[in-house]
Amino acid sequence: MWEYSDKVKEHFFSPKNVGALDDANAVGEVGSLACGDALKLFLKIDPDTERILDARFQTFGCGSAIASSSALTEMIKGKTVDEALKITNQDIADFLGGLPKEKMHCSVMGRDAFHAAVAGYRGEPAPKEHLEGELVCECFGVTDDQIRRVVRENNISTLEEVTNYTKAGGGCGLCHEKIMSIIAEVRGQLAQETPEKVRVRRPMTNIQKIAKIQEVMEKEIRPMLQQDGGDVELVDLEGNRVLVALRGICTSCPSAGLTKSGIESKLKELVEPDLVVEEVAG
């Protein structure tokens, strides 16, 4: 049984933006019945501003495929096409509070469907990774170009990860050697590029930041404080200032200052290095 996050369950049991969009001006399709999952994405894009006014989906697939589709539509609605194109499969997984590693290909499917829809809208040829490139995995129809991209974008180093992200190699296994050599080749290229270029992360939006801070507080910080009878609550985020209110025993604790710096270092480590924690009266 898969361990799905609450967010995945929420988007699976009550998916958002379901169905076809009659006045869609961009449609992207990926996957097939044979592969076991498929996503059809409908977009309504404002031709003047290129803002995504509405997004709907139809998905055939497992729980995480449906949740990833629902998450994708929520993430891109209201953004401009260029903003939304920056969303990676990892962003979709993060939005869902993580996916089991074997299910990462569901987030890749979301990203690919959006890129296909945009290519169609802009009159560009559909992303041809599927058609050009050399077919590596015959069982799931995955080309070397697709494998190169996920290896690059997700900093992948093992065959198992490639399978988790693209399904390639998950069938008969005849392509395993070929996949290994592609991984080695791309990692060689990555090592030669300047480290900054590879590692730089795009700045998070405020919403992403708040979600991430909340997740770290729930998973890492609050359980620690609660053990000692204390607690903390996120009040607001202003730029990089994280405003928190201490609760329980923390309010009267002489080492409240220590607690504050502990929270700060956790958030710096796990969310963003330039966050500052400030205590406010809650």
Place this chain on the structure above:
Amino acid sequence: MNVVYLDNNATTSVAPEVLEAMMPFLTQRYGNPSSMHSFGGSVARDVAKAREKLAGLLGVSPQEIIFTSGGTESDSTAILSALATMPERREIVTTRVEHPAVLNLCKNLARFKGYTVNWLSVDKEGLLDMNEVRSRITDRTAVVSVMWANNETGVLFPVEEIADIAYEKGALMHTDAVQAVGKIPMNLSSTNIDFLALSGHKLHAPKGVGALFIKKGTRFSPFIIGGHQESNRRGSTENVPGIVGLGEAARLALENIQEENDRVRRLRDRLESGLLASIPAARVNGSRRHRLPNTTNTGFEFVEGEAILLRMDDKGICASSGSACTSGSLEPSHVLRAMGVPFTAVHGSIRFSLSRYNTDEEITYVVEELPKIIMFLRSLSPFGRENLSSVCIAQ
């Protein structure tokens, strides 16, 4: 929430009578049946009684049974013993739809030990072609291993007939009967079956105990070598509570075998026909004529099995799927693919497997809830719109 458990081919509940029979051996009567003192030695009599009860269910004599740790050990023991005692023969005949306990062992023997494996195909109903069976079993065949009942579809194979063919060619016959024992009547002494594997936890005994039938006179080479237990055929101190539990479970199975074939079959049929009547584009995978009374494998086109299971789970209904996404692998069920079930249905196939503990009310509940789940998932799916009536797309 009450759980409606329709996954009895995966595992079963321990019957209350079985637990009761086991309890003394988990508490006061912890002795070793091999001991010379009566505190331990008296336990040997209970092990012997359990062996008699199991022999009664199979229609064999107690000396022909050894207790093991489960179905997989029994399968390995039988096949490896057959190969070891027939060194001049280097071929195995088995089917493409075996349980991994046999399938992967045979693949392994082919790959690393140089045996030739003749894989028997199945047709779209999951049935064997007896002409192919006859042509594949030759005087080079050491062992024929054919499951009695398929775990995914419940389809039954004519193992007694196949055993006759093996006998004619001087090959040994093994059957993985893990899903069949206790569900259909058996009288092994009148057959040419040499080995039969069974597992306790599929018939309301606990996990971790199983047995292997070895026909009297069949040459045998042990798998686990150690002490003199099981008449020198399997080392290791006996799993006394498990063995006593399996004996009691066998007695209950024999007592209930008519109910299994009447009431459980009726429940299964009602479930199946109820689902087929209320859900369009649904199909039964596997022969409905040659099938266990407790199993139905139903394919719902244009939806995916894991999504169905998750929503069923939310309603407290337990079943299994042959979908790729429910296993660690990406490939859907090897059984359904061997049967040539179309991809449109293979991903959305659900196995319901009942037991004598299921009730009419439970089946009614599932027949009410499942159509809603399938309709909802179809309303999300990009496929099948042209094939389905508009009624089921609206939600």
